[in-house]
Amino acid sequence: MATGSRNSNRNSNRCAFCGSQFPQGRLVRPPGQTRGGICFDCVRELANYVAERGGKKKRDEGGSAQPRANDRVELADKPPPQRDSESRTLVPREIYSSLDAYVIGQEKAKKTLAVAVYNHFKRIRSEATDPDVEVQKSNILLIGPTGSGKTLLAETLARSLYVPFAICDATSLTESGYVGEDVENILLRLIQAADWDISRAEQGIIYIDELDKIARKEGVNRSITRDVAGEGVQQELLKIIEGCVANVPPQGGRKHPHQEMLQINTKNILFICGGAFDGLPEIISKRVSSGSAMGFLAQNQERGDKKANPVAMFDLVSPEDLLQFGFIPEMVGRLPVVAALQPLDREDLIRVLIEPKNAIVKQYQRLFDLDDVKLEFTGDALEAAAERALTYQTGARILRHIVEDTLMEVMYELPSLGDIGRCVVHGEAITGEASPRLYRRGGGRHLTLKTALARSRPNQQRKSA
Numbered sequence: 001m002a003t004g005s006r007n008s009n010r011n012s013n014r015c016a017f018c019g020s021q022f023p024q025g026r027l028v029r030p031p032g033q034t035r036g037g038i039c040f041d042c043v044r045e046l047a048n049y050v051a052e053r054g055g056k057k058k059r060d061e062g063g064s065a066q067p068r069a070n071d072r073v074e075l076a077d078k079p080p081p082q083r084d085s086e087s088r089t090l091v092p093r094e095i096y097s098s099l100d101a102y103v104i105g106q107e108k109a110k111k112t113l114a115v116a117v118y119n120h121f122k123r124i125r126s127e128a129t130d131p132d133v134e135v136q137k138s139n140i141l142l143i144g145p146t147g148s149g150k151t152l153l154a155e156t157l158a159r160s161l162y163v164p165f166a167i168c169d170a171t172s173l174t175e176s177g178y179v180g181e182d183v184e185n186i187l188l189r190l191i192q193a194a195d196w197d198i199s200r201a202e203q204g205i206i207y208i209d210e211l212d213k214i215a216r217k218e219g220v221n222r223s224i225t226r227d228v229a230g231e232g233v234q235q236e237l238l239k240i241i242e243g244c245v246a247n248v249p250p251q252g253g254r255k256h257p258h259q260e261m262l263q264i265n266t267k268n269i270l271f272i273c274g275g276a277f278d279g280l281p282e283i284i285s286k287r288v289s290s291g292s293a294m295g296f297l298a299q300n301q302e303r304g305d306k307k308a309n310p311v312a313m314f315d316l317v318s319p320e321d322l323l324q325f326g327f328i329p330e331m332v333g334r335l336p337v338v339a340a341l342q343p344l345d346r347e348d349l350i351r352v353l354i355e356p357k358n359a360i361v362k363q364y365q366r367l368f369d370l371d372d373v374k375l376e377f378t379g380d381a382l383e384a385a386a387e388r389a390l391t392y393q394t395g396a397r398i399l400r401h402i403v404e405d406t407l408m409e410v411m412y413e414l415p416s417l418g419d420i421g422r423c424v425v426h427g428e429a430i431t432g433e434a435s436p437r438l439y440r441r442g443g444g445r446h447l448t449l450k451t452a453l454a455r456s457r458p459n460q461q462r463k464s465a
Helices: 002-012 040-060 092-100 107-129 150-161 184-193 231-242 280-290 300-308 310-316 319-325 329-333 346-354 360-369 379-392 395-416 427-431 449-464
Strands: 140-143 165-169 205-209 245-248 262-265 270-275 337-340 374-377 420-425 437-440
Touching: 092 107, 092 150, 107 140, 107 150, 107 337, 140 150, 150 165, 150 205, 150 270, 165 184, 184 205, 184 231, 184 245, 184 262, 231 329, 280 310, 280 319, 319 329, 346 360, 346 379, 346 395, 360 374, 360 395, 379 395, 379 427, 395 420, 395 427, 395 449
Parallel strands: 140 270, 140 337, 165 205, 205 270, 374 420
Antiparallel strands: 245 262, 420 437
């Protein structure tokens, strides 16, 4: 009886037209009715259909066919605008170009992602035309140091493909029944990103960060201690990564009996996992040195170069290495596409500052422009910022902090200095040896922030007097 009751509750929250499942309160129902209903998308489609039929009837009767202002119904709660690319599968070159507009470097990783994503969505479309041949899903594993662009690649992919996207930190997950977050909450975030449209969420992208942190712990005696945040989480993730119908609590948190559930099929959800994998280069190097990869590494010079740069060893990673790192065989098998990212060098960091569509320098220039001030960065300022970022060894992630730290005092005082029209950041400002140079709107010599403040005080005192 309990099972039948739960099924009845699920059916009562399905749209009577499209059949999609929605949480309580997301269906349009007549007053007093608790079952059935119509979702917002179908309401809009029905209203448009009625409006068009009404116009046709008037034309047939010789009446006016002019549409009324309220003939087209637009709801505020609607999915993002569709575009032509959604009616076809973007080819790898198009996917690569969209990634290239935001992500600097990592050409090999971008090509790997472009091909994997193209094959993934091609696979989804092929199921409708040839259901006899089932193509397995190719989830993706991104391996690379912090700040190399793993999360940015996943975010850019989702934005370019116009699909729902959710991010989860694997370190927050625990096995069901233990303190922590259940893996089903990842799916809840995706459903929320899809505006509670289950059918859209079922073709979304989920990025699981810090996957390396749930590797099986070394030295754990599994007969005594259960690894609930390591191997236990891997087992839980397997269910949704390989594809299943999952029950998701709409309010999040732990599942409990008699709770209303959302059902979502994860078969066509693309999972992208990422991590820094500290210690993996040593495992790879040990395998390569032992000669077990002699057939794969025929070029001794290439092998020597990669040994000299431990992070470059990521290019040589094999399933055997991931198993030794602490992943269970089933998890390794569910992540067949592996893309290695390399650390960003000085030139890459300079490009990150100025080249992407949402480059850090462009963002701050826009902020200063809103105060009618032109912001400029000299070449030596960009070089100094890149050099300073390299000392932190956190990749491009630290660049925003460096620029923010350099401009903090200027941004604090600038709105009070009405006569400043230009701000130039040079190398000494980045290193903290001097402040950015300020120029008045009428021209003249540059001022330091301290000088500009000193000159503005008499004017402010005269105004107050």
